[in-house]
Amino acid sequence: TNAMGPFFVTQQLVKAGLLGPPGSLVVNITSIMSSHxxxxxxxxxxxxxxxxxxxxxxxxxxxxxxxxxxxRSIHCVLLHPGYVRTDMTGGNGWIDVAESCQGMMAVLESGQPLNGRFFSFDGQELPW
Structure with missing residues (x-):
């Protein structure tokens, strides 16, 4: 579901014409653990x-x-939320949910080109 779920949702939104106007974003949450x-x-x-x-x-x-x-001027970006204190991490982590979300929103609102790129919540571009 980490890969095909987001793909199928995006595919159906495109088919239905629901992705919005030019400049719209498709944001996928990934992990630094996926980086080679x-x-x-x-x-x-x-x-x-x-x-x-x-x-x-x-x-x-x-x-x-x-x-x-x-x-179609629809941009796709990957975001790594950081090592967040959640149930998934057993309450461990370096940041809380609010800090992660605020950081990711700052990346999305930064005005920099995002299409096809991979960023951490702190704005650092990450290697593939």
Whole structure:
């Protein structure tokens, strides 16, 4: 569901003409754990095979959607929310939900080109 769910939803929104006017955004939430070029702690630990690979698949889908929807001026961006204190992380994490959301909104509202790119909640562009 990490990969195909967002793809099928986007596909149906396109078919139904519901993605909105030019300049609309498709935002997919991914993870730094999906990055092949990441050199942080998440790249030197193993495990999480299904999660990592499903998020990497989402990244590839998002990149293809970015190319396919660009002629309609619909932009697709990937966001990594950070290591957030949630039930999924067992209450561990470096930031809370509010900080993650505020950061991601700041990226989306930054005015910089977003299409086909991968950003962390703190605005850092991440490697694929």
């Amino acid at each position: 070029g990441d050199q942080t702690v998440s790249s030197v630990t193993g495990g999480g095979y299904a999660y990592r690979s499903s998020k990497a698949a989402l990244n590839a889908i998002n990149k293809a959607l970015a190319l396919d929807l660009a002629p």
